[in-house]
């Protein structure tokens with residue numbers, strides 16, 4: 041099926057089948073329909089645009105075939121905006137990759153406008169084909185003359201392994217693939233647009249930065265002022281903006297895109313998702329996650345060595361990672377926060393990887409301490425059996441317990457994220473007290489809180505490759521005139537995803553998915569599902 045021109049039947053299908061579920065499963069892709077012959081479809085399209093907040097694209101009209109869609113197979117494209125949506129007369133240029141030595145023998149240098157990446161990879165026979173995103177990669181035509189590109193890169197939010205690699209590869213990708221020479225680094229996050237200096241970025245300057253943790257551009261929280269930022273973009277003559285950051289940053293990127301569109305500027309806005317928390321929806325996982333899981337192993341291993349060398353050793357490892365939803369709870373032994381592919385995911389994956397963890401506590405799976413099936417009972421059992429126990433606790437777990445205990449006022453950081461209370465300290469004390477006062481059994485408590493150590497390291501080999509793909513995909517997308525998009529792997533294939541799609545929901549560990557069951561089967565820890573019986 042040609043996804044750049046679908047039939048009216050397609051639209052009717054998507055209206056009747058998709059609306060009852062969720063508006064975000066609609067695409068307002070103008071290129072899907074033939075407006076001139078089907079005016080009634082146009083009004084439907086407008087409605088959809090309103091519902092979804094997505095953007096129609098006319099970018100593929102030049103490429104689209106005249107073949108109508110085969111049938112109502114339920115194919116839906118959630119498209120990203122294109123500069124021609126509001127600048128319809130933009131000229132195009134041949135992609136310089138046509139003459140690139142690197143691509144000289146590649147069979148298909150350019151990604152077709154008909155290529156899409158399926159959101160759901162596991163389907164039932166006969167089911168609708170479902171939601172798709174545009175496949176990332178170089179396009180035959182670009183909407184910028186390389187010598188006229190003035191790009192900028194900004195990094196926002198907390199650190200994550202691999203940020204420098206992404207910066208490096210954007211600079212090298214723009215320069216080596218497209219001949220772009222003018223690239224600015226905005227220092228200190230969003231506020232750097234209007235309150236800090238910029239720095240020139242060249243392949244030579246960024247040559248070694250992938251070997252360092254952190255961000256050479258520095259980062260910050262708060263300080264997003266859309267108008268001031270876009271004023272600055274205009275004043276500096278910037279026409280490509282690469283924004284590296286997490287869920288908060290991507291919301292900021294969406295606001296910048298909207299303002300750029302409102303002002304009708306020839307400026308492409310590309311988001312590269314970054315977070316150790318893996319709270320970014322849709323994409324498979326965020327860069328740096330793999331490195332962080334690996335780094336967390338060191339803390340867990342240390343806890344294990346300590347507790348197996350003493351009598352009644354209890355090791356708790358707390359792993360970083362916030363949780364934006366409802367706080368559930370935590371655990372003991374090694375406390376690592378895994379966010380699915382990020383922090384609480386880090387806790388989950390670090391536990392799965394390690395095999396020395398007896399119990400992993402994450403916010404999504406509320407735990408309790410006392411009584412049958414509780415954490416104290418489990419620790420006692422493991423101490424009897426193994427003489428030591430290791431608990432990994434995610435930073436966001438058990439927040440309600442700590443909050444009640446210390447009567448804390450919920451504070452927020454400059455970006456408005458809730459500051460987490462220290463579940464690790466609370467849990468440590470509770471366990472010590474229980475075994476000393478109630479059980480009259482002295483335990484050897486070893487609490488490890490590696491906090492920033494798991495995110496301040498350089499990215500590992502896997503993440504370096506991943507960062508390279510992200511950066512190159514972002515560069516190809518911006519050069520091709522796409523804007524207001526986030527790039528990332530969906531079922532292992534890189535795609536352009538509408539920004540609001542990745543900010544509207546947060547990734548959480550789904551207890552009903554098999555992954556959590558795999559962890560439970562691996563640690564043999566309590567499920568804490570019978571809490572109600574204890575109340």
Ligand SMILES: Nc1ncnc2c1ncn2[C@@H]1O[C@H](COP(=O)(O)OP(=O)(O)O)[C@@H](O)[C@H]1O
Pocket residue numbers: 196197198229230231260261262263264285286287288289290291292293295314315454455457
């Ligand atoms: N809803 C929002 N709209 C615009 N900017 C936002 C929004 N939320 C956060 N930001 C900005 O994004 C930047 C990073 O956000 P933060 O939540 O600290 O980190 P992260 O992007 O890693 O989640 C900050 O400069 C913040 O001001």
Ligand SMILES: O=P(O)(O)OC[C@H]1O[C@](O)(COP(=O)(O)O)[C@@H](O)[C@@H]1O
Pocket residue numbers: 196197198199261286287288314315316317360361362383435453457460495
């Ligand atoms: O860097 P800070 O301000 O101390 O914040 C710590 C938080 O940053 C993170 O590492 C990353 O959060 P973001 O992705 O939102 O930047 C969280 O896991 C952690 O709770």
Ligand SMILES: [Mg+2]
Pocket residue numbers: 197286287288315317319
């Ligand atoms: Mg965040």
